[in-house]
Amino acid sequence: MDEGLGSGLSGRPGEGLYGRLKTYEGKATGSVGVGRDLVNEPMIRHWCEAMGDTNPAYRGPDAIAPPTMLQAWTMGGLSAQTDRADRSGAFDELFRLLDGAGFTSVVATDCEQEYVRELRPGDRITYDAVIETVSDRKTTKLGTGHFVTTRMDIHANGELAGTHRFRMLKYTPVERNAGRDKGARRPRPVVNRDNAGFWDGVAGHKLLIQQCDGCGELRFPWLPGCNACGGAEWHTVEASGTGTVFSYVVMHHPPFPAFGPGPYAVGLIELAEGVRMISNVVGVPYDKVRIGMPVRLEFLRVDDELDLPVFRGGDD
Incomplete structure (x- = not known):
């Protein structure tokens, strides 16, 4: 077991494993990336057809892209792309450090997007990503580990268009037995005034x-x-x-x-x-x-x- 695991149980910055994890906050996950294509009408049309979205704002000469397409313009497709801001360097180092400490499993937990400006056909997309936060040690139903949040800032023609945050849990799976499994409770749906x-x-x-x-x-x-x-x-x-x-x-x-x-x-x-x-x-x-x-x-x-x-x- 990595020596930092035991000393990192305190969850205080600067001590053992947690102190080392915190040093990765703010580090870039790769070089600045460039969108493979300009924002374009065919991709907007395909997206809207797949989602069943008939909003007239996404059609015609003054069309805008659906806001939820924000990350779509940064994806490189199935083929390799040398100009993408792929996770590399600091991100891989961080995950190797967590692996060595026994946090060998990973699961995506949530993502969130913030929209700053509309995207229109012809916009050139650039983006960069950083490791925004690494949490102290958390205990969940899946196991114990650290939440890692990355932030991608997406620009259109050099102007900030939106932000995409992606959070995952790097954890040690909890030991389960048949008795505990039978007592597992189904997560409750999120109920709000809209639903x-x-x-x-x-x-x-x-x-x-x-x-x-x-x-x-x-x-x-x-x-x-x-x-x-x-x-x-x-x-x-x-x-x-x-x-x-x-x-x-x-x-x-x-x-x-x-x-x-x-x-x-x-x-x-x-x-x-x-x-x-x-x-x-x-x-x-x-x-x-x-x-x-x-x-x-x-x-x-x-x-x-x-x-x-x-x-x-x-x-x-």
């Missing part, structure tokens, strides 16, 4: 979709305003419960007892009403799930406090 009505519906075994009072557009997930016309008034429509698998992934790792034994399939379900939502596909083996497979809504009783909408495939 409380949806979860009220789920509690009553209803899958509610928003419909704009202005233009009639259906939308899911729940939003405070219409993404088609911008209208703020809406009502709800109860979904029929039928749909098809539009896309899916099979979850293998990391194992998380609260979600049951893996592998299991998570699908992007296209409801008969035309909107899409993400949920588990149940009732068929994970390796039998297919795009286009019909599914039907049911509600899974997770525990005494929580029901969740899932989709059953197969003939039963």
